[in-house]
Amino acid sequence: xQVEPALSDKSAELExxxxxxxxxxxxxxxxxxxxxxxxxxxxxxxxxRFHPFHLFRSKESDEAEQEQPPLDIEDDEFETPExxxxxxxxxxxMRLKFGVSTAISLILGLAMLYLELAVGTSLLPxxxxxxxxSSAAVWLAAQLVLLVVVCAVNWKVFTKGLFGIxxxxxxxxxxxxxxxxxxxQLVYCLITAENFKPESITLFAAPAALLLAFNAxxxx
Numbered sequence: 607x608q609v610e611p612a613l614s615d616k617s618a619e620l621e622x623x624x625x626x627x628x629x630x631x632x633x634x635x636x637x638x639x640x641x642x643x644x645x646x647x648x649x650x651x652x653x654x655r656f657h658p659f660h661l662f663r664s665k666e667s668d669e670a671e672q673e674q675p676p677l678d679i680e681d682d683e684f685e686t687p688e689x690x691x692x693x694x695x696x697x698x699x700m701r702l703k704f705g706v707s708t709a710i711s712l713i714l715g716l717a718m719l720y721l722e723l724a725v726g727t728s729l730l731p732x733x734x735x736x737x738x739x740s741s742a743a744v745w746l747a748a749q750l751v752l753l754v755v756v757c758a759v760n761w762k763v764f765t766k767g768l769f770g771i772x773x774x775x776x777x778x779x780x781x782x783x784x785x786x787x788x789x790x791q792l793v794y795c796l797i798t799a800e801n802f803k804p805e806s807i808t809l810f811a812a813p814a815a816l817l818l819a820f821n822a823x824x825x826x
Contacts, residue, residue, distance in 0.1 A: 715815030
């Protein structure tokens, strides 16, 4: 039986620990790190991290994403200092584009917010042509048109946000879903406009438009 070498190794480790505890602790951490990393990788394979949007994803899309090669920064369109002027021009156009989207969305969103607040016993005077007391259908139709215009100005939010439900969620997913929900709510209220009472229901058209406006502002 080889008992003495094992005892001698243990005694050597104890002596090292007594003489230099920090070095001994560092050695233990280095020995444990590969084992912990291996256990963590095995757990991730057996129990993958859950994300609520992954419920809509298929197995094929997950495998395709794993097989996708990493992005190569060297293949970028602007990779030399000579492209500085072109890059600056491109960024300027993007800032202008998102700035215009922000301004339009913000103005129309505030207009919808005023229409929603100036009802019933509110201190805000209603717009004579768009008074829900006289014609709820016209009032709802006006808000629907304004919201559709805001959605059209920010159309890229919907392409990226909705595709993100089945692939990787993006910051555009929540504004896109909120706007679609607000449009559906307005359409339903417009269909049932005869029984519509603005004081008894909260419309989400203005919050959805303002959400799109602030989303565009963050991109500007």
